[in-house]
Amino acid sequence: MHVTFLGTSGAVPTTMRNPSAVMVRREGERFLFDAGEGTQRQMMRFSTGFAVSHVFVSHLHGDHVLGLPGLIQTWDFNDREEPVAIHTPAGTRRRIRDLITVTGNEPSFPVRVNEVSPGDVALDGGEFEVRAFETDHRTTSVGYAIVEDDRKGRFDREKAQQELGIEPGPKYSKLHNGESVELDDGTVVQPEQVVGPPRPGRRVVYTGDTCPTEGVVEAAEDADLLIHDATFAEDRRERAGQTGHATAKQAAEIANRAGAKRLALTHVSTRYAGQSGRLEKEACEVFDGEAFLPDDGDELDVPFPDTAGD
Amino acid sequence: MHVTFLGTSGAVPTTMRNPSAVMVRREGERFLFDAGEGTQRQMMRFSTGFAVSHVFVSHLHGDHVLGLPGLIQTWDFNDREEPVAIHTPAGTRRRIRDLITVTGNEPSFPVRVNEVSPGDVALDGGEFEVRAFETDHRTTSVGYAIVEDDRKGRFDREKAQQELGIEPGPKYSKLHNGESVELDDGTVVQPEQVVGPPRPGRRVVYTGDTCPTEGVVEAAEDADLLIHDATFAEDRRERAGQTGHATAKQAAEIANRAGAKRLALTHVSTRYAGQSGRLEKEACEVFDGEAFLPDDGDELDVPFPDTAGD
Numbered sequence: 001m002h003v004t005f006l007g008t009s010g011a012v013p014t015t016m017r018n019p020s021a022v023m024v025r026r027e028g029e030r031f032l033f034d035a036g037e038g039t040q041r042q043m044m045r046f047s048t049g050f051a052v053s054h055v056f057v058s059h060l061h062g063d064h065v066l067g068l069p070g071l072i073q074t075w076d077f078n079d080r081e082e083p084v085a086i087h088t089p090a091g092t093r094r095r096i097r098d099l100i101t102v103t104g105n106e107p108s109f110p111v112r113v114n115e116v117s118p119g120d121v122a123l124d125g126g127e128f129e130v131r132a133f134e135t136d137h138r139t140t141s142v143g144y145a146i147v148e149d150d151r152k153g154r155f156d157r158e159k160a161q162q163e164l165g166i167e168p169g170p171k172y173s174k175l176h177n178g179e180s181v182e183l184d185d186g187t188v189v190q191p192e193q194v195v196g197p198p199r200p201g202r203r204v205v206y207t208g209d210t211c212p213t214e215g216v217v218e219a220a221e222d223a224d225l226l227i228h229d230a231t232f233a234e235d236r237r238e239r240a241g242q243t244g245h246a247t248a249k250q251a252a253e254i255a256n257r258a259g260a261k262r263l264a265l266t267h268v269s270t271r272y273a274g275q276s277g278r279l280e281k282e283a284c285e286v287f288d289g290e291a292f293l294p295d296d297g298d299e300l301d302v303p304f305p306d307t308a309g310d
Numbered sequence: 311m312h313v314t315f316l317g318t319s320g321a322v323p324t325t326m327r328n329p330s331a332v333m334v335r336r337e338g339e340r341f342l343f344d345a346g347e348g349t350q351r352q353m354m355r356f357s358t359g360f361a362v363s364h365v366f367v368s369h370l371h372g373d374h375v376l377g378l379p380g381l382i383q384t385w386d387f388n389d390r391e392e393p394v395a396i397h398t399p400a401g402t403r404r405r406i407r408d409l410i411t412v413t414g415n416e417p418s419f420p421v422r423v424n425e426v427s428p429g430d431v432a433l434d435g436g437e438f439e440v441r442a443f444e445t446d447h448r449t450t451s452v453g454y455a456i457v458e459d460d461r462k463g464r465f466d467r468e469k470a471q472q473e474l475g476i477e478p479g480p481k482y483s484k485l486h487n488g489e490s491v492e493l494d495d496g497t498v499v500q501p502e503q504v505v506g507p508p509r510p511g512r513r514v515v516y517t518g519d520t521c522p523t524e525g526v527v528e529a530a531e532d533a534d535l536l537i538h539d540a541t542f543a544e545d546r547r548e549r550a551g552q553t554g555h556a557t558a559k560q561a562a563e564i565a566n567r568a569g570a571k572r573l574a575l576t577h578v579s580t581r582y583a584g585q586s587g588r589l590e591k592e593a594c595e596v597f598d599g600e601a602f603l604p605d606d607g608d609e610l611d612v613p614f615p616d617t618a619g620d
Contacts, residue, residue, distance in 0.1 A: 011383070011384075011387055012384050012387050012388070013350065013351050013354070013380075013384075014351075014354065015351065015354045015355050018351065019380070037347055037348060037350070037351075037376075037377065037380040038347060038348040038351060040323065040347070041323050041324075041325065041328065041347075041348060044323070044324065044325045045325050060413055060414065061413060062379055062380055062383045062413040062415060063380070063383070065413060066347075066376070066379055066380045066413065067347065069372055069376055070323075070329070070347040070372055070373070070376045073321070073372045073373070074321075074322050074323075077321055077322050078322070095412075095413075095414070098408070098412060099412050099413070102405075102408060102409050102412050103370055103371060103372040103375060103376065103405075103409070104370065104405070105372060
């Protein structure tokens with residue numbers, strides 16, 4: 001998976017940071033998490049491609065959704081025909097519809113609006129799911145976790161051929177798929193003899209705006225990447241609680257409890273403009289993994305856990 | 311007056327051009343003409359200041375108004391208390407209200423929505439007016455002209471003192487204000503003897519999206535600056551007509567007929583990305599004055615006509 005941070009500002013943008021949006025690309029598909037004002041130009045600027053199939057809205061505050069109508073209008077101008085799905089918290093379908101038609105524009109391609117509640121599978125992608133989970137932002141909100149299925153264990157080709165004397169061919173796939181096979185001499189080989197344990201898929205978690213909360217700890221268990229609200233530093237912990245946000249340190253504590261490997265801090269308040277290193281430092285001092293505060297346009301690859309060190 | 315081009319793209323933005331918005335500053339007041347998506351960040355990027363008192367909306371297409379809700383939300387976050395007036399074509403008040411509250415945000419400062427029809431004075435500023443005029447964009451639309459009152463003629467201090475023997479004092483203001491004065495020796499001096507003819511104020515005209523139309527010719531009579539739709543080049547004249555836009559050449563023809571001094575081309579279609587010189591050339595070949603196609607962030611001063619050569 002490939003992640004591009006399109007907008008990393010808090011509610012008010014700056015010259016350096018656009019309002020919230022994160023693009024995730026996975027095997028040719030593009031998923032957009034939130035779409036603050038100006039997201040379409042960020043997509044152009046950072047060359048992420050435009051063919052988004054699913055938009056996941058964390059909540060309906062302006063800095064997370066005001067880029068939607070313009071993006072949809074541009075798709076329309078570009079003669080888009082493919083449907084797009086907008087996933088949004090339960091009870092907000094009507095407001096999403098109002099938003100995307102607010103200037104009287106009815107898109108000529110299908111826009112499906114899918115309401116989700118914490119625990120719902122927003123998208124079943126076959127070998128992965130995007131699951132909604134509970135967040136706490138003092139308004140109707142959810143976070144989203146992209147969770148890949150486990151992959152088959154590694155097939156030990158050398159052992160199969162040289163030790164057990166199985167010739168390459170259909171028997172290899174059978175074994176890899178978990179079936180036993182009988183050799184010409186009557187020997188039965190069990191898949192466990194040549195196939196390693198299942199290898200975990202990847203997990204990328206986007207909280208949207210939230211206070212520190214158990215829902216995130218559960219959703220981000222062993223996550224390869226946790227993208228967490230870090231609107232404030234510890235000096236504003238009280239303010240963070242009042243406004244439904246987290247401090248960088250709180251985000252790090254949540255990431256530790258979840259056992260996440262990497263933590264991306266985002267939704268930075270304008271008060272830390274030019275001193276975002278302070279938030280990063282605060283998180284790094286606490287977090288056992290790798291914490292960082294991306295700039296707009298920063299990208300990263302999320303490798304499979306078992307190849308991360310390759 | 312000082313003009314900053316905040317957004318010069320057509321309906322679809324590019325990496326270089328934001329959707330429509332023009333900022334005009336006049337004696338400490340800031341007027342915003344249209345506010346496409348991303349306008350607030352353009353204001354930050356180009357340091358125009360944020361204290362806009364009046365927004366003039368040409369029409370309700372997304373690329374001209376989708377920056378409004380975010381801008382108003384940011385004013386709200388910044389604890390704005392001063393009212394803002396949004397001038398908008400007759401019949402669109404409800405849609406403006408829906409737009410600025412689309413994410414459920416009710417601004418805590420007063421937002422006055424003023425519907426205007428062609429011929430209306432949208433804003434009476436005392437020594438200037440902003441007048442709405444007729445445009446033709448295949449939808450409810452208006453253009454806006456900032457028209458300053460004539461200023462008093464120049465007072466010929468040298469003649470008054472040395473030739474007519476009037477001592478500096480209250481008699482000077484009387485004469486400058488158009489009253490005759492009687493000197494100690496009984497001579498009566500008429501104001502015409504020492505005061506030149508009234509000097510014209512400035513006129514800056516913003517069309518928004520429009521086909522070539524008589525309304526613009528009238529509104530832009532002797533304009534110091536005409537900012538005109540130039541979505542297409544002549545190769546797309548038919549397409550321009552169908553979509554309610556003008557070509558660069560058509561804009562130049564209108565500017566000639568109006569006797570405008572300068573012509574700014576704007577609302578450039580993505581199809582001319584990287585070749586905007588072509589539009590500029592097309593207009594310059596026809597226009598008797600100075601035609602140019604601004605980039606986002608370009609600024610210019612509009613001096614008084616009688617000091618333009620100083």
